[in-house]
Amino acid sequence: MIYDLRFTIWARPFLAFAFAVSCTMCFAETLLLTGATVHTVSGATITNGQVLVRDGKIAAVGKSVSGGGAREISLKSQHLYPGLVALNTDLGLVEIDAVRSTVDVREVGEYTPDVFSWLAVNPDSELLPVARANGVSHFEPVPFGAVVSGQSGLLALDGWTTEQMVAKKSIALHVFWPSVNLDAMPKEKSRNPAKWKSLEDQDKERKEKLRQLDDFFAEARAYAKAREGEKSFQIVPAWEAMLPVVHGEIPVTIHADEVRQIRVAISWAVTNGVKMILADALDAWRVADLLAKYKIPVIFNHVFTQPLRGEDGYDAHFRAAGVLTKAGVKVAFSGGGASLVKNMPYAAAQSVAFGLSADEALKGITLYPAQIAGVADRLGSIESGKDGTLFATDGDILDIRSNVKRMWIGGKEVSLENRHTRLYEKYKNRPKSP
Numbered sequence: 001m002i003y004d005l006r007f008t009i010w011a012r013p014f015l016a017f018a019f020a021v022s023c024t025m026c027f028a029e030t031l032l033l034t035g036a037t038v039h040t041v042s043g044a045t046i047t048n049g050q051v052l053v054r055d056g057k058i059a060a061v062g063k064s065v066s067g068g069g070a071r072e073i074s075l076k077s078q079h080l081y082p083g084l085v086a087l088n089t090d091l092g093l094v095e096i097d098a099v100r101s102t103v104d105v106r107e108v109g110e111y112t113p114d115v116f117s118w119l120a121v122n123p124d125s126e127l128l129p130v131a132r133a134n135g136v137s138h139f140e141p142v143p144f145g146a147v148v149s150g151q152s153g154l155l156a157l158d159g160w161t162t163e164q165m166v167a168k169k170s171i172a173l174h175v176f177w178p179s180v181n182l183d184a185m186p187k188e189k190s191r192n193p194a195k196w197k198s199l200e201d202q203d204k205e206r207k208e209k210l211r212q213l214d215d216f217f218a219e220a221r222a223y224a225k226a227r228e229g230e231k232s233f234q235i236v237p238a239w240e241a242m243l244p245v246v247h248g249e250i251p252v253t254i255h256a257d258e259v260r261q262i263r264v265a266i267s268w269a270v271t272n273g274v275k276m277i278l279a280d281a282l283d284a285w286r287v288a289d290l291l292a293k294y295k296i297p298v299i300f301n302h303v304f305t306q307p308l309r310g311e312d313g314y315d316a317h318f319r320a321a322g323v324l325t326k327a328g329v330k331v332a333f334s335g336g337g338a339s340l341v342k343n344m345p346y347a348a349a350q351s352v353a354f355g356l357s358a359d360e361a362l363k364g365i366t367l368y369p370a371q372i373a374g375v376a377d378r379l380g381s382i383e384s385g386k387d388g389t390l391f392a393t394d395g396d397i398l399d400i401r402s403n404v405k406r407m408w409i410g411g412k413e414v415s416l417e418n419r420h421t422r423l424y425e426k427y428k429n430r431p432k433s434p
Contacts, residue, residue: 030054031411032067035076036392041367042381051080053388056411061382075392078405081362082382083137083389084397085154085369086335086344088253088279088299091131092121092141092155094338106145111216113173114241115150117143121162129418131341132157135391135404138167138379139335142174142253142279147213149174151241151250154373156389158409171373172277173245177256177265178209210264217272221246250374251275253299257282266290277372279334282308285320288327297372298324301334303347315354321364322355331360332369349398361398387411 031053038049040061050065051058060066095102104122107115121141131139137157143150151170159165183202190196197205220242227233227243244250252274254265262283269276278284279299284291291298300321307316321331333348335341348361356364370380378387388411395402407414 029411030059030068030070031388031408032065032070032072033075033080033390033392034072035074036078036080038080038382039082039362040382041082041362042383049080051382051390053390053408053411056388058382058384058386058388060384073406075406078392078394079396079402080382080390080392081135081397082366082380082386083391083407083409084135084344084365085332085373085375085379086131086136086139086341086365087332087369087372088142088301089139089335089338089341090141090144091127091139091335091338091341092123092125093117095122095125095127106143107150110146110212111148111238112143112146112150113148113220113245114237115143116153116169117141117150118153118155118162118166118169121155121165123159123162123165125338126419127338127341128157129415130339130420131335132407132414133404133416133418133421134342134345135393135397135407136335136341136344137389137391137407137409138373138375139341140171140373144174144176147176147178147209148216149176152253154375156409158412158414167378168373168375170244170250171375172251172253173242174279175213175252175254177254177261178206178213180206180258180260180264210268214268214272217274245274248273248275251277251372253277253279255279257302259283259286262287263290266294266296269296270294282317284329285316285323288324288329291324292328297330297332297368299332299334299369299372300324301336303333303350318350318354321348321351321361325356325360330368330371331364332372333361333364345397346400349400352398358398 033051035048038046038051038061046063049063052060052065052067052070090105093105104120118141138154140152140154142152151173153169154167154171155165156167184199187193187196220239223239224243224246245252254276256262256265256278257280262278276296277299278296280301281298282302282305284298302317305317324331333344335344344365348365352358352361367376367380370376379389389409391407392405393402394405404416407416
């Protein structure tokens with residue numbers, strides 16, 4: 001056993017080198033994708049276009065591209081898109097909602113900025129290939145359950161381990177804004193009279209939560225300032241995690257739905273000089289001009305949510321993305337729950353049916369989420385120099401009848417097999433009754 005251990009330690013650098021070489025060889029193949037309608041997203045759509053992928057990157061895009069010995073892949077009569085980017089989701093953190101042991105979305109405590117969601121992602125989740133099979137190439141797993149719940153990263157839907165899947169660490173800190181609603185139920189009608197609180201007490205509790213949030217960020221700034229002037233400094237992990245936020249290196253994604261929450265959150269972000277992203281955003285369309293004024297992007301999660309107010313039309317949330325876009329707000333569609341990430345294109349399509357342009361809808365699932373995540377130099381559109389992360393369909397991706405036929409992540413073709421396709425094949429071939 002000692003010998004084996006020594007051999008393993010001695011061989012480790014060479015195994016790592018061999019692995020690196022093998023990975024490089026995976027991407028060494030040069031591909032020329034031809035014949036497809038190329039939806040560049042950032043520019044014009046090219047009919048019967050060509051895309052050259054070399055060393056995992058897009059080398060050229062156009063009507064006619066010189067392949068230079070590339071392996072040609074015909075995508076005649078198909079559509080070619082950049083990989084979809086799903087933000088604000090619990091994909092990879094939840095498998096079966098009703099089985100507690102498969103749910104890992106929250107940590108203990110109200111202020112946990114040093115929780116990194118990507119470390120908890122299950123690379124063997126059955127829901128990952130399901131999302132990939134409908135064009136999703138990257139996703140953002142979000143930590144939930146606290147006021148400051150932690151930081152999220154961006155992961156690719158390809159890789160054996162989370163380390164291989166991570167495309168970018170720490171793309172945002174997540175703050176779940178305290179509720180502004182008050183429960184006016186009389187004590188005698190309360191379901192739990194022991195926990196009943198008066199309106200005055202509820203208001204005090206809400207203000208206290210906001211004060212605690214202010215204090216938390218003030219302490220983070222104080223820690224950062226003190227750390228700059230000291231050579232020997234006692235490191236505190238939670239405050240260390242806040243340094244990129246204090247220095248403006250990563251934004252703060254504020255989760256808020258109600259219009260009063262959103263207004264207060266915007267005011268707080270402006271006052272504290274925080275780069276804000278609004279997520280969930282049920283009532284965002286009601287304050288579209290305010291969001292546009294401060295250039296706050298929105299990750300919208302409520303296209304199919306039933307309107308809560310009697311005065312709202314049935315289509316209030318179908319139209320919301322169009323209203324926001326018209327005001328000048330950048331809208332990305334949320335990936336949502338783990339099992340629903342695959343439906344992200346259809347949320348965008350529903351918004352198109354109620355006023356949003358098809359071009360903006362496509363950007364809302366590709367380029368805009370890539371920009372919000374800070375990876376638009378690599379993902380979100382089909383341009384020279386970006387990653388060769390693409391997928392081909394037999395129709396418009398915003399049409400529910402379309403099917404994804406092939407997919408490449410970083411220039412490497414990935415399987416579209418998933419639990420759904422396996423079950424389809426299984427029951428398609430079931431024995432027939434005589």
